[in-house]
Amino acid sequence: METGYLFSCLPIKKVEGVLPDTVTDIAVDSRAVHAGGVFVCIKGFTVDGHAFVPKAIDNGARVIVASSQLKVDSDKVAVVYVEDTSRAIALLAPRFMNYPSKRMTMIGVTGTNGKTSVSNMLHSVLHHAGEKSAVTGTIGFNLDGVLFETENTTADVLTTQQMIKQAADAGCSTMTMEVSSHGLVEGRLAGTEFDIAIFTNLSHDHLDFHGTMENYGHAKGLLFAQLGQDLEQAKFGVVNVDDPWGVRMKEMTSFPVLTYGVHNEADFRAMDVQLTVDSTSFYLDSPAGGFDVKMSLIGEFNVYNALAVIAALYAKGLEMEVILEGLAVIPSAKGRMEKVETELPLTIYVDYAHSPDAIEKAIQAVLPYKDAASKLIFVIGTGGNRDRIKRPIMAEKASIADYVVLTTDDPRDEAYETILSELEAGMQHDQYACIGDREEAVRHAVSVADEGDIIIFAGKGHEDFQIIGREKLPHSDADIALEEAEKKFGRGFIEK
Numbered sequence: 001m002e003t004g005y006l007f008s009c010l011p012i013k014k015v016e017g018v019l020p021d022t023v024t025d026i027a028v029d030s031r032a033v034h035a036g037g038v039f040v041c042i043k044g045f046t047v048d049g050h051a052f053v054p055k056a057i058d059n060g061a062r063v064i065v066a067s068s069q070l071k072v073d074s075d076k077v078a079v080v081y082v083e084d085t086s087r088a089i090a091l092l093a094p095r096f097m098n099y100p101s102k103r104m105t106m107i108g109v110t111g112t113n114g115k116t117s118v119s120n121m122l123h124s125v126l127h128h129a130g131e132k133s134a135v136t137g138t139i140g141f142n143l144d145g146v147l148f149e150t151e152n153t154t155a156d157v158l159t160t161q162q163m164i165k166q167a168a169d170a171g172c173s174t175m176t177m178e179v180s181s182h183g184l185v186e187g188r189l190a191g192t193e194f195d196i197a198i199f200t201n202l203s204h205d206h207l208d209f210h211g212t213m214e215n216y217g218h219a220k221g222l223l224f225a226q227l228g229q230d231l232e233q234a235k236f237g238v239v240n241v242d243d244p245w246g247v248r249m250k251e252m253t254s255f256p257v258l259t260y261g262v263h264n265e266a267d268f269r270a271m272d273v274q275l276t277v278d279s280t281s282f283y284l285d286s287p288a289g290g291f292d293v294k295m296s297l298i299g300e301f302n303v304y305n306a307l308a309v310i311a312a313l314y315a316k317g318l319e320m321e322v323i324l325e326g327l328a329v330i331p332s333a334k335g336r337m338e339k340v341e342t343e344l345p346l347t348i349y350v351d352y353a354h355s356p357d358a359i360e361k362a363i364q365a366v367l368p369y370k371d372a373a374s375k376l377i378f379v380i381g382t383g384g385n386r387d388r389i390k391r392p393i394m395a396e397k398a399s400i401a402d403y404v405v406l407t408t409d410d411p412r413d414e415a416y417e418t419i420l421s422e423l424e425a426g427m428q429h430d431q432y433a434c435i436g437d438r439e440e441a442v443r444h445a446v447s448v449a450d451e452g453d454i455i456i457f458a459g460k461g462h463e464d465f466q467i468i469g470r471e472k473l474p475h476s477d478a479d480i481a482l483e484e485a486e487k488k489f490g491r492g493f494i495e496k
C-alpha cells in the first residue's frame with residue numbers, strides 16, 4: 001500500500017528517516033513482521049513492544065511506529081512518532097485492509113452471557129439458509145465451516161481486521177462477531193462498521209477489569225454508540241428488554257432498535273414457553289405476525305438467545321419461515337449445555353457457565369426434569385488471578401443444586417486454597433466438597449452419583465485445557481467423567 005495514503009490518517013508528531021513509497025504489511029508482533037512491512041510498538045500489560053524493534057528490523061521492518069524515542073539506523077528504517085501507538089494501530093489496521101467490514105453485513109453480539117450461543121446460532125441459521133458466513137469469538141474464527149484458533153473472545157484490532165478481510169475475500173456475505181467489554185474499551189473494534197448490534201443481558205462479571213457495574217454497562221453500550229450517525233444506512237439495534245440494561249442500550253443509538261423479551265412488552269415476544277428435557281417451543285408474537293417456534297436447544301435462556309437471533313435476521317431481511325426452519329434444526333454451540341453421549345444411567349452436561357447468572361440459568365434449565373428421588377450434581381470452579389468478587393456469588397447460585405463440587409477453572413498462579421475458600425464462603429448448604437485439582441473434582445462428582453442423577457460440569461465448556469501456572473495442560477471434563485463412570489458402572493463411553 002502507498003505509505004503516504006496509509007499514514008495520512010494519523011496525527012503524526014515527527015518522522016525520522018525516509019519513508020518508503022510503499023509498505024508490504026503491518027504488524028504489532030515483531031515475530032509476524034515481513035520484509036518491507038510496518039511494525040507498530042504497543043505497550044502491553046506484560047511487555048513493551050518498543051523492546052522488540054531490533055527483532056522487527058531483523059525480520060525486515062521498513063517503518064516503525066513508536067511513542068517512545070528509539071535508537072535505530074535511520075538509513076535502514078523510518079520511524080513515525082505518535083502520541084499513542086494503540087490508537088495509531090486502530091486507525092492504520094482498517095485502512096491497510098481497505099475497511100473490509102463495509103463489504104459484508106456485520107453483526108456484533110455483546111452482553112455478559114449468550115454471546116457465543118447467539119453468534120453461533122446466527123451462523124448456523126445463515127448456513128442453513130445457504131449463506132456463506134463467518135463467526136468469531138470464544139470458540140475461534142469459523143470461516144464458513146473451517147475453524148481457526150483465537151486467543152481472545154474479541155481479538156486485537158489488527159487480527160480483527162485481518163479476519164474480517166479474510167471472510168470478505170472468501171465471499172462471506174455476513175460476519176458475526178462476539179464483542180467483549182474488554183474489546184470495546186480497548187478499541188479492538190475500531191474501524192469495524194457494524195450493521196446490527198445485539199445486547200443479550202448484563203450481570204455480575206469482569207469487575208476486576210471494569211470496577212463497577214456502571215462502567216461495565218457503559219462499556220457494552222459502546223457497541224451501540226459505534227453504530228454511528230449515518231442514518232442513511234440500514235442499521236439496527238436488537239436488545240433484550242427483560243433486562244433493565246437493555247432499555248438503556250436503546251438510548252445509545254439513533255438507529256431503529258428491535259426489542260425482544262418474554263416478560264415485558266417487546267417487538268419479538270415469546271409466549272406460552274414450553275420447556276422439555278430435550279426441546280423448547282413457544283409462540284412468537286412479532287412484527288411479521290405470529291409463529292410457532294420449536295428447537296432442540298434447552299433452557300429458558302435459549303428462548304432469549306433464539307429471540308435475539310430471530311430479531312437480528314429479520315432486521316437483515318431474511319424470511320421468517322427461513323429463520324424458523326433453521327432454528328428448528330441447529331445444535332447448541334459447542335460446550336453450551338451440551339449433553340455428553342453415553343450409555344450411562346446418568347445424564348451429563350458440559351457447560352461454559354462461569355458467571356453467577358449463567359450458573360443459575362444452567363441449573364434452572366435441567367431442574368424441572370430431575371426425578372424427585374435423584375440428585376443434581378454441579379461442578380464449578382473459578383479462574384485464578386481474576387475477578388474474585390464473583391466467587392462467593394457463584395457458589396451461592398450453585399447451591400441450588402443438591403450437591404456441589406467446588407474446584408478450579410484455570411487456577412494460573414493462584415493457590416487452590418484461596419480460590420476454594422472464597423467460593424466456599426457463598427455455599428448455602430453443606431452438601432458439597434472442595435477439591436482444587438479439577439481432574440480429582442470431576443472424578444469425585446461421578447463417584448457420588450447414583451443411577452438417574454444429573455451432573456453438570458460448568459466452566460470449561462468447549463475448552464480442552466486447564467491453565468496451571470503458565471502451562472496450558474490438556475483437560476476434558478467429559479473424558480475424565482466417562483473414564484471414571486466406566487470404573488463405577490462398567491460402561492461410559494459409547495462404542496464408535
Ligand SMILES: CC(=O)N[C@H]1[C@@H](OP(=O)(O)OP(=O)(O)OC[C@H]2O[C@@H](n3ccc(=O)[nH]c3=O)[C@H](O)[C@@H]2O)O[C@H](CO)[C@@H](O)[C@@H]1O[C@H](C)C(=O)N[C@@H](C)C(=O)N[C@H](CCC(=O)O)C(=O)O
Pocket residue numbers: 028029030031041042043044045046047048049052151152153154155156180181182183
Ligand atoms: C489484559 C489483556 O487484555 N491482555 C491482552 C493483551 O496482552 P498484553 O497487553 O499482555 O500483551 P503483551 O504480551 O504485553 O504484548 C505487548 C505487545 O508486544 C508485542 N510483542 C510481544 C512479544 C514479542 O516477542 N514481540 C512483540 O512484538 C505483542 O505483539 C504486543 O503487541 O494483548 C494480547 C494480544 O492482543 C491479548 O491476547 C491479551 O489478552 C489476554 C490473553 C486476556 O486474558 N485478556 C482478557 C482480559 C480479555 O481480553 N478478555 C475478553 C473477554 C472475556 C469474556 O467476555 O469472557 C476477550 O475479549 O478475550
Ligand SMILES: Nc1ncnc2c1ncn2[C@@H]1O[C@H](COP(=O)(O)OP(=O)(O)OP(=O)(O)O)[C@@H](O)[C@H]1O
Pocket residue numbers: 111112113114115116117118138153178200201301302304305335336337351352353354357358359361362461
Ligand atoms: N442468554 C443467556 N442468559 C443467561 N445465561 C446464558 C445465556 N446464554 C447462555 N447462557 C449460559 O451462559 C454460559 C455461557 O454462554 P455463552 O458462551 O454463550 O456466553 P458468552 O457471553 O459467550 O460467555 P463468554 O463471554 O465467557 O465467552 C452457557 O454455557 C449457559 O450456561
